[in-house]
Amino acid sequence: MNKLFFIFSFLILTSCSTSLTIKTSKCSPSLVLFPKSFNSQDFNNIKITSKGVGDVEFYLHHELQENGLDCTKMKELYYSVETDFLDLAFGFLPTFSSHTISIWYR
Secondary structure (H helix, E strand, O other): HHHHHHHHHHHHHHOOEEEEEOOOOOOOEEEEEEOOOOOHHHOEEEEEEEEEOEEEEEEEEHHHHOOOOOOHHHHEEEEEOOHHHHHHHHOOOOOOOEEEEEEEEO
């Protein structure tokens, strides 16, 4: 019984220990975390889901390349981190994180 309590307590305490770091190196545009004055109709949009265990590093240049885009040729690039239902559902798993990154570019 004590082992079960210890394992349960450990999972509860460690389930909140996740983070998402967005690495923007190699991308030339000035990156802004969603400006106040923004008209999304003037931009193209892509959504990328990042999942992982523990601390997750999101390499923007690499993720855009996998979607056929080159951030070094973009004039402007904005991003925001969102949470949808699946992100919340995965969040209940200990040390697992899921985030949806929306990227607007032109």
